[in-house]
Amino acid sequence: MTELKYVKAIKDGDFRGLPISRASTAVNMTGSWKFFRPHLVSKNSPCREACPLQIPIAAYLGRLAEGKPSAALALLREFNPMPAVTGRVCPNFCQNACNRMEFDEAVSVGELERYLGDLGLEQAPDPVTVNRTEKIAIIGAGPAGLSAATFLARRGFKITLFEQAPAAGGLLRYAIPAYRLPRAILNREIDNLLKSYQIDLKCECRIGPDETSQLATEYSRIIWAPGLQSSRLPAAWPRLPLIKGALEVLSAISRGADINGQRFLVVGGGNAALDTARSLRRLGKEVEIIYRRTLAEMPAYAAEIKQALAEGLVIHTEEVIENVKPLTTGLQLFIHKSRKINEQIGAGEFLRTATADCLIAAIGQESDLRFNEHNNFITAGDFAHGAASVAEALASGRRAAETVLQQLGILPVPENITPDLKSKSRIEYKQLQLDYYAKKPAVKMAELDSLSRKENFSEIHQTLSSEQMQIEIERCFHCGSCTACGICWFFCPDVAIALDREESDLESRVLFDYDHCKGCGQCAAICPRGVIEMEEDN
């Protein structure tokens, strides 16, 4: 029973002769009236389900909205070791699933991730201590390798990372151009990981089949994540020195090597094709792209295509190069209209000939690295799954780390580092209650204008300012994740919901007073994020 609470406003004797009530109605256990009671049920947001890394976006953005960026960053890092990188180069699977799309426009999750990622460059992850004797080797210091290293180091392992290039980063360093990912950002992100997680990085160390057997005796487990290092060339083309792969060219540009020739033709429609063409143009070269399908079918990220077109890049679509002949200087190319034959693209009618100093193929990647099959080997990254996004590579690295932990008996088998999203239901747009939200356009990052940016490798986008972040964060509905926003507390007619503002765990802040809750269900009906459900009261 609640103690009698006396109302202090009236002094004894002020109203002699009048009946005066001084006890609080809190003595009435009105909770006994109810048949149903509210409780919190967190759900998966669609953005989280769409994310290759399954980042709890609604929850970490909840912490950011609350004004606790460090707590938000810590939660983000639990799932994503490189937020400053993915905040720049990820195609944002989350935004394409955002519930807010049906309301007005998707929340700029990528920009918010980047904001936190940049904050993280100044705040290295908490250092770990090595407390396990098993040694782990990881081949390839690209995103998959770095991710595997991070997740294993957090469990106390000593990691040795072998990299054949002069510096870590893999495709992040040797393929993605600096205007998308400035090297200072990448260096800082990688340095933070190496330092905080005490990862031993061995560069310019190429591991071939001979070395792998050696490694197998030295290390308990070896994660093989060398990526795909070379571009595939069409089988029909002759092998000529002036025909190059996109990765080779991008890598040369990244290393600052001289690029010979003036007129370039890039074949392909993926990100590698655009990256190569746009990088070469920034070096003052004349570049055009030839792609065999339509613009809409290009596998490159839509935003990149838009930027490339704004920079004035010429993309010839539905054309193929049927034959290449060497000239005394340069190449002669025979360009045909593309033709669909049984879902395959072949050459149709002849269109024209063209000359170029160099022809670049950006039609896919492959690896020339081989290793001897061994039980202790776990493959990860693009090498294991084919070319994919950085987020997918990071996720693959995490899965490899998980496999190591399970094989060594550190994680009992059904337990994972990767969260099990199947145990919770997904929250749909219709389950949200958005009466108290106003329509607001998304905040976009400032962009360098297309004329000045095509001359140099300056980063095209700028990170949101803290004011812009504040505006954008308030657009997030935090679907399925309690943020202690207080709307349920505000609308409770029975004063039966308390908000513990001191509690650090957001989901534990909302407290239902079941002694007084009458079970009206308004909190469940009003919760914008759909996390309050009514259950039968026994």
Added chain:
Amino acid sequence: MENDFSAAHAWQITSAEHMECGHMACPGCGASLSMRHTLKILGAQTVVVMPACCWAIIAGGQPTTALSVPLLHTPFAVAAAAASGVRRALTAQGKKDVQVLCWAGDGGTFDIGLQGISGAAERHEDMIYICYDNEAYMNTGIQQSSATPHGAWTTTTPGGKEFQYAKKDILAIIKAHNPSYLASATIAYPEDFYAKLNRAKAASGFRFIHLLAACPSGWKIDSQDALKVTRMAVDSGVFPLLEMDDKGRLQQTCKPENPISVKTYLQAQGRFKLMPENEIAAWQQEIS
């Protein structure tokens, strides 16, 4: 930010409560939620005067009270007169900063208390008069009042209130008394509610606010839908959110972002089930 509602910052509204849990309101009561927030805005320096109405029951039986501020119960017809007395007594004691809140239902305002309000308004008594309107005599068993909209079922209008007896225009009646503040509001539009109550608090003289407060049992709706349906009353234009400007004209303060038809509002409630189509159409005509 405090005392200024926004969906993203609802938690920043003052945590001070002047209403207690365990009160006797039905589940989902709009009147109790309205009182809770009215007192959050007016603060502890408030004396509440109320006639017979739902709230006379909600406040709890002897020896309990649901309010942590003084509350004076009065007979049905005299709330405004009693509040005038309380006001003058406080003023005589030099307690000018204490607000007097006269809190009455639609019965005690539209019907039985009307002469008392008229007198207090005429004398420009310094008080805030809030009529929480649930559109019938709810606590005595849902009898029709002059605030009951036409077409609505009550126990005394089992076939629906006749169409020619429309709801009294209480704002026009009070406006004719030249009050210092006049508005209509509802807690289902919290930004508007907070803004108006704060303005009323800052003003002096006779201030009148007409609040629409859902009654799940009287309106025949589910308790969890009370806020939604109240919001629909505004969105359909049945209960426009108004405020008197400095030239004495009533202006709409909050235009609904997603307007709905009167029919949608009526169909969300059981009490309008018997209302004929032609009357609904006529009502819609009246509004638009």
